[in-house]
Amino acid sequence: MKQVVRVAAGQGFWGDWLEAPRRQVEGGPVDYLMLDYLAEVTMSILQKQKERDPRMGYARDFLGAIESVLPAIVERGVRVIANAGGVNPVACAQAVRELAAAKGAGGKVRIGIVTGDDLLPRIDELVTHGHVLANMDTGEPLETVRDRVLSANAYIGSTPIVEALSRGAQVVVTGRSTDTALTMAPLRHEFGWAADAWDKLAAGIVAGHIIECGAQCSGGNCLIDWRDIPDLANVGYPIVNANPDGTFEISKHPGTGGRISVPSVTEQLVYEMGDPHAYITPDVVADFTTIKLESAGPDRVRVFGIGGRPPTDKLKVSIAYRAGFKAVGTLVYSWPEALDKAQLADRVLRERLDRLGLRFDKVMTEFVGASATHGPLAGLPNGDLPEVQLRFGVRGEDRAAVERFTREIAPLVLNGPPSVTGFAGGRPKVEEIVAYWPALIDKTEVQTAVEVIA
């Protein structure tokens, strides 16, 4: 058994730095490359793509990442685990196989495919059999939006990924695996952690949480001492160096920028945190109030002491549904009295929308440069601002009303308050809103499956 297993994070979300995966496998020795592509509503975007073309529905960026790390996979045995499969892990795996063949590595890359998270085809059957799939935030039954559901995926845990690894997969592609399972699975696989080794499994989850947002634990988006964080242009993404006993250290490759310190890791630990006593995953419930951190040298933090307990008998389900339309328009007003001009434009616009008889569920104005992000907490502006951006948004069920709104921004340039500019972008776009519906389902309803192809 290896005494240290190194899992490197190469992607914190779909849209993260394209350079990161290659830098992680070339910058120093690593055993696994973990790539997280899925956010809450990503599945619905992918579902729409699959409806247009049945070969689509996965994170296409993943192919570029695989191409950039293919030599490391083939020559050095680095293994890749990614939830890039989205709503079509099979097509994703086939695309990886074709890519490998095209690059002269045909048959040399074994690809594990994890399926079973997709509940969309069974949604009516589930509801009929008494699964209410109530919204975890509002308590409403899914029935209220059933005809507008676009995707439904259970968050699945580490077990099928461990199986794929034990069957020799060098690249594992999943659908809606939890972000943290992507890091925990290789530790379970390498160290043979039992399915009821709660403290160790919890440690794997904490390791996953720390690196799942990529550089956000290694100096990116780091508030403390932000001016002094070195060489962000060359930021190093994090690596978990795990031990069989469940302790681990977070590091990054030598010669890279950014910073790994107790405070930078703590900022990531509290990110998107709920009840810290109960970080619930399909594998284990981790207790974040047990985590101990200490510096283990420059850009190295030791993590230990983590406790866990058995998971619940439910899985969380990520459901996406159509929820109306929205559009946001902006104009920029300049000195002098920029804020007053933007405020007058806001009043004029509201009166015009009113006279048109347009009705929306929500109308929102923000004054960017004065109060957009902190609202009344920002207090009154300090002096006469050089410019203020009027940011005006509407939301509603009626697409035509939202569309009509988008035509009311441009006229203000000539028929509203003066010193206005910044309309180069043209008319605002109407966007269909795909909203998120979190629910719970009995674990026994979800059966995962693993296939390995080459």
Next chain:
Amino acid sequence: MKVRLADIAHARSGDKGDTANVGVIALRREWYDLIARELTERRVADHFRGVITGAVQRYELPNLAALNFLLHGALDGGGTLSLKTDAQGKVFSTALLRMVLDVPDAEARSLALPVAS
């Protein structure tokens, strides 16, 4: 003595649906007890009055010298529904750090707290 929270803590925030979370971390471990005493649910709810529509929940993480706040009804529906610039609650962290605390002079001195200018 007036002490700015921004001078004694750092923070990060994120979202879960229509709820923003703010993790507040003491810059020095010995300042955690003061921060935990001052930043009650009620105090934070007052701070965000007119900014959020729901309740505030607080959790303590003494192991990390941190508090975690859940601010419900913070994001205009959250995620893709929200019309806000900060639809994902990324800068509720610094909004909370705008708070100014009243600390007894003797305590501020003994803890070597930076004084608000």
